[in-house]
Amino acid sequence: MKAVMGSAAAMVAALMVGSAWSADSAVPGQPGSSAPAKSGRSGAAVHGITGTWNRYPEIGEKPDPKFSPAPPVSPPPLKEQYLAEWQAQQQAAKDADARGQPLFSDYVKCLPDGMPAMMMGMFPMEVLQTPGQVTVIQEAYNQVRRVYLDEKPIPIEDAEPGYWGHSVGHWEGNTLIIDTVGIKPTVKFRGAPHSDQMRIHERLTLVPPMYMQDEVTVEDPVYLTGPWNFVYKYKRYPNYKMNEYVCDSNREYKDSETGGTRLRITK
Amino acid sequence: MRRIIVVLAALSAASTAELAVMAPALAHHSFAMYDSDHQIKLSGTVKSFEWSNPHVYIELNAPDAQGTTKSFLIECANPGILNRIGWKFNMIKVGDKITAIIAPLRTGEAGGLLKQVTLPDGRKFLNGGPAGKPNIQ
Numbered sequence: 001m002k003a004v005m006g007s008a009a010a011m012v013a014a015l016m017v018g019s020a021w022s023a024d025s026a027v028p029g030q031p032g033s034s035a036p037a038k039s040g041r042s043g044a045a046v047h048g049i050t051g052t053w054n055r056y057p058e059i060g061e062k063p064d065p066k067f068s069p070a071p072p073v074s075p076p077p078l079k080e081q082y083l084a085e086w087q088a089q090q091q092a093a094k095d096a097d098a099r100g101q102p103l104f105s106d107y108v109k110c111l112p113d114g115m116p117a118m119m120m121g122m123f124p125m126e127v128l129q130t131p132g133q134v135t136v137i138q139e140a141y142n143q144v145r146r147v148y149l150d151e152k153p154i155p156i157e158d159a160e161p162g163y164w165g166h167s168v169g170h171w172e173g174n175t176l177i178i179d180t181v182g183i184k185p186t187v188k189f190r191g192a193p194h195s196d197q198m199r200i201h202e203r204l205t206l207v208p209p210m211y212m213q214d215e216v217t218v219e220d221p222v223y224l225t226g227p228w229n230f231v232y233k234y235k236r237y238p239n240y241k242m243n244e245y246v247c248d249s250n251r252e253y254k255d256s257e258t259g260g261t262r263l264r265i266t267k
Numbered sequence: 268m269r270r271i272i273v274v275l276a277a278l279s280a281a282s283t284a285e286l287a288v289m290a291p292a293l294a295h296h297s298f299a300m301y302d303s304d305h306q307i308k309l310s311g312t313v314k315s316f317e318w319s320n321p322h323v324y325i326e327l328n329a330p331d332a333q334g335t336t337k338s339f340l341i342e343c344a345n346p347g348i349l350n351r352i353g354w355k356f357n358m359i360k361v362g363d364k365i366t367a368i369i370a371p372l373r374t375g376e377a378g379g380l381l382k383q384v385t386l387p388d389g390r391k392f393l394n395g396g397p398a399g400k401p402n403i404q
Binding site: 058059060096097098099100101102103105107108110123124139140243245246247248249250251252260261262263265266 | 296297299374378
C-alpha cells in the first residue's frame, strides 16, 4: 500500500503524467484545474471524477489538515414509533457481540450492502465517466451503480426495487448532484427500515487535486422525522488496479440456535 | 458499538479520532467471535491455502497448547486487502512450515483469526488493518 500511495508529490506527479489527465488538464472540473466547471449539460465537460479512489483517511493514515475526516454517521432520525425497535436491534447486536456470537447478517451471507452503504468505500472504488453516465464500481462484492446524466428522475412509483436503485445526476461545477430511488426494503443502511418513498440525495464533490466527498441526505417521509445527513470522503488512489470479489467460499454461517455467526471448521 | 470498540482496541497505531471515522467501514463482519485478548502461536504444516472471498483461509496442522496436533482453520482478510499489503496468492503453499499468531475462536474449536504469519523464509505478514495486530510474538 505504501509503495502504491507514495508521497503526495509522487501522487500529483502520477496524476500529471497519467494519460487520462495529460490530454485535457485544462478542462474545467479536472483535478488540478483552477477553472470552474460550468453547470448544465454533463456530457464531456467534467470527468475529473474518473479514476480509482480510496476511503479517506485509510486506517492508520494521518489526515491532511486541509481536508478534515468526515464525522461519524449519526443515528437515523426515525419516527418515534420505529425508533424503539431500531434501538432494541442495536442493543441486541451489542449484546450478541459481548457474548462472542455476532449476529449473522445479509452482508456476512455475502449479499452486497447496496445504497447508500456502498459509497462508504469499504474497499477502493473505481469511478468512470462516459457520455451520459457515471459508473461507480465498489471493489467489495463487485458492486456497480450507474448514474444517468441529465435525465429526468423517474416517478418514484416506477422505481424497481434493487440494491443500487435508479440514479440520475448532473454536474454543477465540481459537484455531481445525484438523486436515487428504488432501494429494496431489505437493503438497510445501519439497520434502519425504509419505505418505497425513500430518496437518497448526494452531492459528490471533487476537491482538487486529491480528494472527493459525498454529502448524502436520505429522505423518507414514512419512517424519518427529517433528512438523515452524513458524509463520506475519498482520496485518489492512482494506478490502483481493482481486485475482483466473488464470494465463492463463504465459511461463515448462522448458528440455528443462537442466531450468531459461526465459522465452519471443516468443509 | 461494542463490536467496533473490540476491533478498535487492536488498532493501537491509529488515533482515536481516526478510528471513530473508520469504524463503520472496518470489515466484512464483527470479530467478536475471536478472542483477540488471548492470542496463541501455532507452528505447523500447511494443509491447504484458499485464496478466495469473502476470506482467505489457511488450514494448518499444528499442535495445540496440550501438544495434540489438530487441523486449525485460520481466517485471513480477503484477497483485496491482502494484495494491498503485499501478500501474493501463491506465497503460501501446501506443505509449507509456517508460524501463525491467531486470535482463537471463543467456542474453543480449532480455529481463529490471523494476526501475523511467518513464512518459511522468515518474512512476516500482518492480516490488514481491520484484523488488527498481534499482541504476542
